[in-house]
Amino acid sequence: MSYDSVMARKAEILRASTGIDYPGLALGRLAFDTESLMARVGYDLPEVRAVQLRAGVGDTPLRELHNLTGLVREHAEPGKGARILVKDEAANPSGSFKDRRACLSAHHARRAGFAGLVAATSGNYGAAVAAQAAANNMKAIIIQEAFDSRGLAQPEILEKARKCEALGAEVMQTTVGPELFYVLLRTLEETGYFNASLYTPFSIAGIETLGAEIARQTRALTGRDPDMVLATHAGGGMVTGTARGLRAAGAHNTVVTGVSVSLEGLHMASDRDFNRKSFTTGHTGFSVPFTTWPDRVDVPRNAARPLRYLDRFVLVTQGEVFYTTELLARLEGLERGPAGNTSLAAALVLARELDSHQTVVVSETEYSGAGKSPAAQLAFAARQGIDIGFGPSEEDRPGTAIRVPRRLDELGVREVDLASLRASYLRRAAAELGSNVGDEAGFLAEDSRSSLSEVHAAMAGGDRHD
Numbered sequence: 001m002s003y004d005s006v007m008a009r010k011a012e013i014l015r016a017s018t019g020i021d022y023p024g025l026a027l028g029r030l031a032f033d034t035e036s037l038m039a040r041v042g043y044d045l046p047e048v049r050a051v052q053l054r055a056g057v058g059d060t061p062l063r064e065l066h067n068l069t070g071l072v073r074e075h076a077e078p079g080k081g082a083r084i085l086v087k088d089e090a091a092n093p094s095g096s097f098k099d100r101r102a103c104l105s106a107h108h109a110r111r112a113g114f115a116g117l118v119a120a121t122s123g124n125y126g127a128a129v130a131a132q133a134a135a136n137n138m139k140a141i142i143i144q145e146a147f148d149s150r151g152l153a154q155p156e157i158l159e160k161a162r163k164c165e166a167l168g169a170e171v172m173q174t175t176v177g178p179e180l181f182y183v184l185l186r187t188l189e190e191t192g193y194f195n196a197s198l199y200t201p202f203s204i205a206g207i208e209t210l211g212a213e214i215a216r217q218t219r220a221l222t223g224r225d226p227d228m229v230l231a232t233h234a235g236g237g238m239v240t241g242t243a244r245g246l247r248a249a250g251a252h253n254t255v256v257t258g259v260s261v262s263l264e265g266l267h268m269a270s271d272r273d274f275n276r277k278s279f280t281t282g283h284t285g286f287s288v289p290f291t292t293w294p295d296r297v298d299v300p301r302n303a304a305r306p307l308r309y310l311d312r313f314v315l316v317t318q319g320e321v322f323y324t325t326e327l328l329a330r331l332e333g334l335e336r337g338p339a340g341n342t343s344l345a346a347a348l349v350l351a352r353e354l355d356s357h358q359t360v361v362v363s364e365t366e367y368s369g370a371g372k373s374p375a376a377q378l379a380f381a382a383r384q385g386i387d388i389g390f391g392p393s394e395e396d397r398p399g400t401a402i403r404v405p406r407r408l409d410e411l412g413v414r415e416v417d418l419a420s421l422r423a424s425y426l427r428r429a430a431a432e433l434g435s436n437v438g439d440e441a442g443f444l445a446e447d448s449r450s451s452l453s454e455v456h457a458a459m460a461g462g463d464r465h466d
């Protein structure tokens, strides 16, 4: 059970705990057959939907935010200000879209004879796995990166741990660092449970129903496809699954926009920075590294490939999301959690760009609770020495100062240059492959949404750096 010997058994542990022969999907050193990976699910979209509906997952309301739309129009040019709709994913059993991800894993694991589920997550996904395990009469173990080395955890992290326990899961909490993956492998081996990773094809196929429902419900409400869907972006599952679902439902012209909270300058693996951020997901600490290299996960290949699906990627600040959370509660009577409101903050800005007959859809809300409220997270931040005050978003400094806007027109978004993320992905691939790209160029082009000539140019550059 030493670190080295558990790591040496990694491939076998992951094969046994997912039932997926990942090496068998390889088409080269990096290339693999992504659609064959998705086909391992064994169900098509209507079957996935049927499994979810039986579990009370999905078919959540699509709500029109009339008052927020009205407010945006007051600040927009004449004829501008798209209708703002939000998919109320808080209506799922454990309060977020993560039930969609966990539902299929639990269903599959039960049918395959596993007695329980294990997931490494500090987020809402733990509660979703716990809920779906409970409904399938299975055990759940959640491994949560919770504390810094002082033993301090954010209110939102503790809230999520309590929720997992309330739903019957055993929660194992770790400090920040590489031990998480080791604890996961050891637990999988010891228990023989299913690895309900966030990044298996079961998880991503479960999110496709969200995109398909958004297309169907938006058409029913407005008579047309959504012009833009905003999806909070961290590990890439939300973007990938939602975009795939939209496409499957025929909404090919909808602009898929990823949204993250900017935590520029903070390091996720740093013990010091761990509690200097006020957001536990949907931030750049996950989204930038996962977009440029998706396979840094707890299974050999990640079924979430966000660069393939992102049409646009924008950032908002922590203060803007706190402001938006209060706005949604005060103007629409909906108290919802931070991850969905990250996309809503961007929607309040981007709706101004579109015409008033157009529609922007925020792909989710999540539940709120004592530990998720802005008051709890801001009080914690103040105790960590973060300077909190009102002001425009340009004055927000992750880890140092949170500035909550006073007015809607103090909100803005920062564009992320997707071309530079693609270049970063290709540089990383070049470092692995050298100039010997062989017939993997097609995969790299698709995976980074680049042209073949861009791939070859990056490989040549990579060679020069070698």
Ligand SMILES: Cc1ncc(COP(=O)(O)O)c(C=O)c1O
Pocket: 096, 097, 098, 123, 124, 125, 232, 233, 234, 235, 236, 237, 238, 239, 281, 282, 339, 340, 364, 365, 366
């Ligand atoms: C409620 C909620 N929304 C969005 C996200 C981001 O999803 P993804 O990690 O698939 O990008 C998360 C992930 O932690 C979440 O819990």
